[in-house]
Amino acid sequence: MKETALHTSRSRSTQRLVTIPMLAAVAFILQYLEVPIPLTPSFLKLDFSTLPALIGGLMYGPIAGIIIEVLKNTLHLLFKNTDGLLIGELANVIAGASFILPAIYMQRLGLGKKGFLTGLALGTLLITIVMAIANAYVLLPAYAVLYQMPIEQLLQMFNATSIWSLVLVGIVPFNIFKGAVISLVAYPIYVKLGSRIAVRATN
Template sequence: MKETALHATRSTQRLVTIPMLAAVAFILQYLEFPVPMMPSFLKLDFSTLPSLIGGLMYGPMAGIIVEVLKNALHMLFKNTDGLLIGELANVAAGASFIVAAVAMQRVSQGKKGFLTGLALGTLLMSVVMALANAFFLLPAYAAISHMPMDQLLATLGADSVWSLILYGIVPFNMFKGAMLSLVAYPVYVKLATRLSPRATN
């Protein structure tokens, strides 16, 4: 009976916390800013942080749900072209970072495990976004915009898809992962004792 009540309390807490984290993430998404020497359409924000916290608390799927809810809100309230490409890219980037970071933290608990997870998350996010842009996001945006790929690349200041990816997409996501890691690590240290009895080892 006691275990049932505890499970119900945790489920209720999860149902309340996940939407709350999504709302915080949505607000943080408004605080985006360009990164010097990067393509102007790539903007940095820290809206993945609440999703990462959700993943650490309730598992990687919870973090992905926060990402999806955040981008659903973005689509409803901020998206002006209705193309969904930006939201899909944001979900893919955030989910790949969260899954790697949270999975590694759970396999190798403690600060070192989480640092390794953040590094793997940064690497995975960079690879996923490189492939996603090359084979889906950029072609989809060009098709939906009724724009030849060469024209789209010209507007982005790139000679080819892979030059844009190698000199724009990959460096941006590496930088984004590093910035997220710098903020996420001290937050994790604060939350670690609530996540696992060995989390501060």
């Protein structure tokens, strides 16, 4: 009996070790399929690389989801990053974690489809608030410092009069739109895979 339980535990651990890097690789590939959104700053692009992290988090817990986000952005830094800076990857990890964590926690509370929808809505709200604050106080000032330009010059590049005007007019609408679009794709996936996810989440 103990040997069977040990074998099952090892099998699940092996499955996690295989699945999490695989989802990170899928997420990395999805990052290449990014598209610009009209009326938003040019450095903001929509992609669906958050979905594998959300699926992994639903299957194996929130830490797994964050690990997938970190692995994805590590691959991005190694193979796609052109300026050698970490700001874009850091922003992506923060944004991804902000979106997926509420949905994962709501699903793990056992609230079903309505709970998951609520989690997606909370994730959209959280990513909007967190990225507004992060850009205003950390990310945009960091870009200005690393590119060795006054913050006013950086703002002029995007026709903004202040950091908060850029955040409120560009970054906030983008993240609301991004959260809504990803939610529209994530919900049907959850409905289709819900029973499998629930089984893995309890293991």
